[in-house]
Amino acid sequence: MIQKVLTDIEIEVSNRINEEENNLKAVKELKLLLDQIDYEAEVVPFEDKERLSRLLVSLKGATLNESENQLVERISTYQI
Numbered sequence: 001m002i003q004k005v006l007t008d009i010e011i012e013v014s015n016r017i018n019e020e021e022n023n024l025k026a027v028k029e030l031k032l033l034l035d036q037i038d039y040e041a042e043v044v045p046f047e048d049k050e051r052l053s054r055l056l057v058s059l060k061g062a063t064l065n066e067s068e069n070q071l072v073e074r075i076s077t078y079q080i
Helices: 002-034 049-060 066-077
Strands: none
Touching: 002 049, 002 066, 049 066
């Protein structure tokens, strides 16, 4: 019984670690993409999720993955 509980906990923790690793990769990818922008010449639509997403897709040259999309959602609702 205890072994089953520990195994379940191990799986749960492992899944959270994998999710957080994906989130960290998404943060790093979006930072790299945003580093390409000249903020003096361009206004970045941080509060508009759709426009920000389109900008990042354009910079990336590919669609955003699930973690990146979740991060865009989080950025667009973040109170600065």
